[in-house]
Amino acid sequence: MIGALLPPILPASIGGAIEFIFEPQSSNVTGGKKVGGLEVVVELMLNQLEVTVFALALATAIALPIGLYLGHRGVGELFAVGLGNVGRAVPELALIALMAAVIGVGLLNLTIALAVLGIPPILTNAFVGIRQVDRSPVDAARGIGMTEMEILLKVEMPLAVPTLMAGIRSAMIAIVATATIGPIAGVLTLGDFIINNNVYGENGLLAGGILVALLALTLEFLLAWLQRLLTSRGLRLSEA
Amino acid sequence: MSSAALALPVAKVGEVGESFFHERTSETLPCQASSSHLFCFDWAKENIDSFGTPTLQHLELVLFSVLAGFVVAMALALLAHRRRWLQAPLLAITGVIYTVPSIAFFFLLLPLTGLGRDTVIVALSAYTLQIIYRNAIAGLANVPAAAKDAARGMGLTETQILWRVELPLATPEIVAGLRIATVSTVALATFAVFVNAGGLGVKIYGSGNLTFPTSIIIAGGIAMLMALAFHLALVGIERYATPWRRVAAA
Amino acid sequence: MPVPEVTEQVSSDASAVRYENATKRYGDSAEAAVDRLSLEVPAGEVCVLVGPSGCGKTTAMRLVNRTVELSEGDVLIGGESVRDRDPARLRREIGYVIQQVGLFPHRTIAENIATVPHLLGWKKERIEARTEELLELIGLEAELAERYPAQLSGGQQQRVGVARALAADPLVMLMDEPFGAIDPINRERLQNEFLRLQAEIRKTVLFVTHDIDEAIKMGDRIAIMRKGGRVAQYAMPAELLMAPADEFVEDFVGADRALKRLALMRVGDIDLWEAPLAHVGQATVEVRAKLAGAEVPYPLLVDSERRPLGWLSERDLAAETVPARPDSPLGPVLDRADVMRDALADLLQGEAQYAAVTDHDGRIDGVLSVEIISEFLGSPKAKTEEHGAAERPR
Numbered sequence: 001m002i003g004a005l006l007p008p009i010l011p012a013s014i015g016g017a018i019e020f021i022f023e024p025q026s027s028n029v030t031g032g033k034k035v036g037g038l039e040v041v042v043e044l045m046l047n048q049l050e051v052t053v054f055a056l057a058l059a060t061a062i063a064l065p066i067g068l069y070l071g072h073r074g075v076g077e078l079f080a081v082g083l084g085n086v087g088r089a090v091p092e093l094a095l096i097a098l099m100a101a102v103i104g105v106g107l108l109n110l111t112i113a114l115a116v117l118g119i120p121p122i123l124t125n126a127f128v129g130i131r132q133v134d135r136s137p138v139d140a141a142r143g144i145g146m147t148e149m150e151i152l153l154k155v156e157m158p159l160a161v162p163t164l165m166a167g168i169r170s171a172m173i174a175i176v177a178t179a180t181i182g183p184i185a186g187v188l189t190l191g192d193f194i195i196n197n198n199v200y201g202e203n204g205l206l207a208g209g210i211l212v213a214l215l216a217l218t219l220e221f222l223l224a225w226l227q228r229l230l231t232s233r234g235l236r237l238s239e240a
Numbered sequence: 241m242s243s244a245a246l247a248l249p250v251a252k253v254g255e256v257g258e259s260f261f262h263e264r265t266s267e268t269l270p271c272q273a274s275s276s277h278l279f280c281f282d283w284a285k286e287n288i289d290s291f292g293t294p295t296l297q298h299l300e301l302v303l304f305s306v307l308a309g310f311v312v313a314m315a316l317a318l319l320a321h322r323r324r325w326l327q328a329p330l331l332a333i334t335g336v337i338y339t340v341p342s343i344a345f346f347f348l349l350l351p352l353t354g355l356g357r358d359t360v361i362v363a364l365s366a367y368t369l370q371i372i373y374r375n376a377i378a379g380l381a382n383v384p385a386a387a388k389d390a391a392r393g394m395g396l397t398e399t400q401i402l403w404r405v406e407l408p409l410a411t412p413e414i415v416a417g418l419r420i421a422t423v424s425t426v427a428l429a430t431f432a433v434f435v436n437a438g439g440l441g442v443k444i445y446g447s448g449n450l451t452f453p454t455s456i457i458i459a460g461g462i463a464m465l466m467a468l469a470f471h472l473a474l475v476g477i478e479r480y481a482t483p484w485r486r487v488a489a490a
Numbered sequence: 491m492p493v494p495e496v497t498e499q500v501s502s503d504a505s506a507v508r509y510e511n512a513t514k515r516y517g518d519s520a521e522a523a524v525d526r527l528s529l530e531v532p533a534g535e536v537c538v539l540v541g542p543s544g545c546g547k548t549t550a551m552r553l554v555n556r557t558v559e560l561s562e563g564d565v566l567i568g569g570e571s572v573r574d575r576d577p578a579r580l581r582r583e584i585g586y587v588i589q590q591v592g593l594f595p596h597r598t599i600a601e602n603i604a605t606v607p608h609l610l611g612w613k614k615e616r617i618e619a620r621t622e623e624l625l626e627l628i629g630l631e632a633e634l635a636e637r638y639p640a641q642l643s644g645g646q647q648q649r650v651g652v653a654r655a656l657a658a659d660p661l662v663m664l665m666d667e668p669f670g671a672i673d674p675i676n677r678e679r680l681q682n683e684f685l686r687l688q689a690e691i692r693k694t695v696l697f698v699t700h701d702i703d704e705a706i707k708m709g710d711r712i713a714i715m716r717k718g719g720r721v722a723q724y725a726m727p728a729e730l731l732m733a734p735a736d737e738f739v740e741d742f743v744g745a746d747r748a749l750k751r752l753a754l755m756r757v758g759d760i761d762l763w764e765a766p767l768a769h770v771g772q773a774t775v776e777v778r779a780k781l782a783g784a785e786v787p788y789p790l791l792v793d794s795e796r797r798p799l800g801w802l803s804e805r806d807l808a809a810e811t812v813p814a815r816p817d818s819p820l821g822p823v824l825d826r827a828d829v830m831r832d833a834l835a836d837l838l839q840g841e842a843q844y845a846a847v848t849d850h851d852g853r854i855d856g857v858l859s860v861e862i863i864s865e866f867l868g869s870p871k872a873k874t875e876e877h878g879a880a881e882r883p884r
Contacts, residue, residue: 013351088423089467093430094460097444101453102278140592143557143664144606144654145581158596177341181431184445194347194434202350209347213340220339232596234638 017206025203036204041190045215048189052176052219054111059118059171064164067126071160072152080127087120092178096185105186113185117178118171125167129160158232165227172223176216180208190215280454288458290443295462297438301429302466304361306422309368314414316369317376318402327377331370338370342428346435360437364428368421375417379410412485415478419471426467430459504533504694505568505661507554512563514549514719523549524719526563531711533568534692538709540699541742546719547698551664554696555584567662582606585655585663585693589670591647593639599625599650600635606658624653627687645676652684656691663695670699681707702743706731706750714739728754748867749831757833757847758826760866762856765790765846768802772812777802786844786857791816796853798823798846823848826855834863 019025024037070076099113133156141155157164180191193200193208200208316334320326340348345363353359383406391401407414433441443459479485508531514524524546531537539547552558553565556577565572572580593602600621607617625632628649639647648668655663668684669677681704688695699705705712706727713724716738723735731751734740744750766780768789777789791799791812800816822836822845837845837860849855 085423085471088420089427089464089471091427091430091440091444091460091463093433093441094444094456094463098453098456098460101456134595136588136590136592137594138592139557139590140586140588140651140654141594141605143555143581143584143586143588143592145578145584145609146605147578150578150609155594159594173339173341177343180341180343191343194343205347206350209344209350212344213348216339216341216344217336232638234594234598234640235596237638238595238640 013203014206016203017210020200020203020207021211025201036193036200036207041207041211044188044190044192045211047187048176048179048182048191048212048215051107051110051114051182051187051189052172052179054107055114055175055179056118056168056172058111058115059122059175060168062115063119063122063171064126067123067167068130068152068157071127071130072148072156074131077127077131080124083120084124087117087124090117092117092174093181096178096181100185107187110179110182110185110187114175114178118175121170121174122167125163125170126160129163129167130156132163133159158230159235161227161231161235165223165230169220169223169227172219173216176219177212180212278453279457283454284458287455291440291458291462294438294440294442294459295466298426298429298432298440298463299466301357301360301364301432301437301439302422302425302470305364305425305429306368306418307365308361309365309421309425310372310418312365313369313372313417314376317373317380320373320377321380321402321406331374331377334370334373337366342367343431343434346431355435355437357432357437359435360429360432360439364425367428368425371421371424372414372417375413375420376410379413379417380406382413383409408482411481412478415474415481419474419478422470422474423467426463426470430463504692506533506566507531507537507662507694507696508566508569509550509553510564510566512550512553512565513561514546514553514558515561521718522561524553527719527721529713529721529724531694531696533694535710536688536695536697536708537711537713538697538699538705539713539715540702540705540709541715541722542717543700545715545717547700547715548666550715550719551666551696551698554662554664555581555586557581582609582658583661585660585665587648587651587655587663587665587668589667591639591644591651591671593647593650593654595639598636598638599630599642602639602650603653603657605654610658620657624656627656627690628653629683644672645680648672648680649683652687656693661694663693665695665697667699668697669704670701684708703750703753706753714742751867752831752834752863753829755830755866756826757824757828757830757858758855760830760858760862762847762858763844763862765854765857767792767796767854768812769794770812770814774807774809774812777812778807786859788818788844790846790854790857792854798848798854801844821845824858826850830863830866833858834860837863 016025020036021041022038024040067080070080095117096110096113099109099116103109103112130152137155137159138151141151146154179187179189181195182189183192183195190208190211193204193211197205313334316330320330337345342363345366346359349359349362353362387405387409388401391405396404429439430441430444432439433445440459440463444456446455509527509529512524512527513522515522527550529537539550541547549558553560554567554572556572556575560573567584594605597605603621603624604617607620612620621635622632625635630646630649630653634642634646639650642650648671652668655665669680672680685708697705697708699708709727711724712727712730714722714730716722722742723730723739725733725735728751730739731743731747731754734743734747740747763785765786766777766784766789768777768780768791770791770793781787781789789802789807791802793799798820800820801818802812803817806813806817821842822840824833824836824845824847826847826849828836833845837843837858843861844857844859847855847858
């Protein structure tokens with residue numbers, strides 16, 4: 001039933017994959033038509049980056065304010081933490097597949113589906129991050145006359161940056177990973193090399209793996225850098 | 241009716257993209273004449289048996305992956321607990337692995353393990369390392385210094401302190417790490433279908449194409465129930481293994 | 491109800507605080523945390539709220555800046571009800587210092603201090619000048635301004651906490667066990683620094699503590715509170731020690747309250763005995779004549795500037811003239827400005843009956859004896875047994 005599509009061991013090699021990335025290769029399955037090459041790689045990578053950035057921005061725009069508000073008020077713990085637990089258990093493949101089948105395919109629909117994946121970790125971490133902030137600076141802030149909004153924005157949020165960013169990074173990893181299977185929802189991402197391997201061949205599979213890994217690591221590196229930028233030196237000192 | 245027969249038409253070679261999806265709606269399947277039918281009970285009743293094998297395969301993938309990941313992660317954690325300078329580099333390395341999407345990981349392993357179950361187990365277990373390792377290190381670090389000091393003062397050796405004081409006290413964090421890793425692995429194992437390793441993913445994306453909503457919902461539902469079962473089992477284990485916390489909580 | 495006095499318009503830096511039947515009830519609980527509290531703290535004075543834990547002292551304090559909301563009654567600051575004020579705006583006019591300090595770990599010392607001026611929208615130059623001024627006021631080097639709280643010691647952090655509270659020149663300061671988390675030696679230092687500061691800035695301060703010794707030291711007035719947020723006695727420290735209103739206050743103040751009174755007095759505040767003085771080379775007959783009617787039975791040898799040199803013994807007086815080297819050592823010498831409690835400790839430590847007391851320039855001013863102290867404490871000599879307690883560190 002399965003396994004009919006691919007031979008168990010493919011003669012893929014790192015060298016072949018790298019060649020595939022930079023130069024279009026002729027493939028035995030396409031009857032001489034050349035596949036791969038830098039142009040296609042760049043196009044697919046930009047597609048994946050685009051849908052990842054949109055989905056992450058959407059998820060953050062929805063989940064962060066809710067998590068911050070609930071955390072500040074100290075209400076809705078069951079919802080905020082429970083959502084994180086449930087979110088972890090939702091199979092990404094099933095979610096994307098179901099949304100593609102029900103609401104249809106395309107960039108917008110995939111963005112929405114991926115944002116749904118990103119919401120739980122951001123919301124949970126925002127809630128937990130704010131709740132975990134040491135109460136004494138908050139008490140002091142209230143006592144010296146900060147409004148609730150000022151307390152949240154000027155005291156609680158800066159102190160919760162590591163946890164907030166951890167949530168956004170988790171969401172990013174889930175989104176960029178799942179964006180790989182974008183082709184099943186009609187958005188041609190790097191996963192096209194993997195999902196339509198009968199087009200790109202075995203070197204395409206390995207190349208896809210390499211490219212997706214590089215993309216994810218690059219984004220992770222960027223977010224780690226952003227987190228460092230947003231974390232006060234005073235906070236790093238007090239944690240040391 | 242086999243699931244392969246139910247699968248939607250495979251995209252024609254070289255014609256990925258729009259047409260790939262439009263063709264799907266042209267074929268009428270049971271309950272699919274009207275798109276408002278999200279879940280088709282008739283089909284579910286008839287085909288529920290076909291989910292048995294994928295479920296067992298899925299369970300197998302998860303168990304092997306988590307077990308392997310747990311053994312390796314705990315070994316690393318204990319090593320780093322003794323050799324403190326290893327903690328940061330190991331955290332960084334497991335962190336990098338954690339960042340690589342599992343589906344990409346499968347194909348990175350292609351030259352080494354080829355396609356199939358081994359690849360999935362290696363990749364998914366590597367994926368659990370970060371979570372289990374990080375929690376174990378945190379758990380061991382949170383053991384009160386006074387408890388260790390007292391144990392040392394009573395003449396316990398370092399090994400005895402580890403087994404009788406540190407590991408029991410770190411159990412809640414270690415089990416929590418294991419729980420998170422297991423639940424994530426259940427969800428991620430659906431991707432195994434892309435390397436022909438079976439599992440519930442087959443009922444979602446069978447034979448190279450999307451199945452229809454009823455099948456997706458059932459497969460997703462089974463995966464989530466499996467995750468819930470693991471979650472509850474591990475919460476139970478944690479409670480059983482730490483009777484002193486039950487007392488304190490009361 | 492008494493007609494409220496017309497609150498005097500004091501200098502802009504401090505306002506009187508007045509509780510009028512202030513009551514706080516949590517939820518439906520029958521027992522109030524603070525029950526019909528009526529109290530007036532005059533502008534520029536330190537009022538200490540002291541009592542056992544759970545007596546409602548912190549709650550009572552927090553009613554002032556509305557971090558706890560009144561259930562009934564009112565609190566007036568400078569005659570104006572806090573109920574009519576927007577909480578955030580009100581709080582910006584009230585300094586707030588808490589035990590855990592609560593500095594913002596992500597902001598530098600200067601930024602921490604400038605928090606309220608920023609909220610009030612001060613100009614940059616004014617904020618900078620004020621920050622500099624405050625750092626100097628609390629005795630921190632200017633280069634610490636760019637450090638972060640984690641780089642400061644606990645004592646330094648609490649000084650910054652006080653500076654942050656003072657930044658916008660508040661009308662009232664609320665201090666909730668501000669020195670509670672500091673080790674005893676540094677606590678004493680911070681207390682003294684704050685008293686010195688307060689002498690300069692003259693704020694109205696509400697100070698919460700559970701330590702009666704701290705209360706006596708810091709307070710111009712002390713409100714001893716008992717469970718249910720009731721005031722058992724509201725008085726000046728000396729009055730509290732001399733005339734406890736009831737058994738609860740007496741117990742709380744402690745059996746050694748007589749000794750505590752000594753902590754409130756200085757040597758110069760008491761009537762000293764006059765010392766029979768002797769100079770080197772003076773005829774001993776003359777000296778003996780002086781001794782006849784004196785309260786101190788020994789002559790004190792002084793130099794030409796009347797600075798004490800030592801006590802003369804019977805043997806010294808057996809000679810024709812007063813010798814240059816007296817037989818007995820000088821023993822403890824006290825300054826008029828010394829606190830009585832320390833003076834007593836010195837006497838006991840030196841195993842001396844008498845101690846010479848000098849003025850600012852080191853010239854003899856009189857003699858302090860154990861007897862004088864005993865009389866002051868209003869009890870016969872028998873009580874001296876208790877005096878060992880004075881040497882016990884607080």
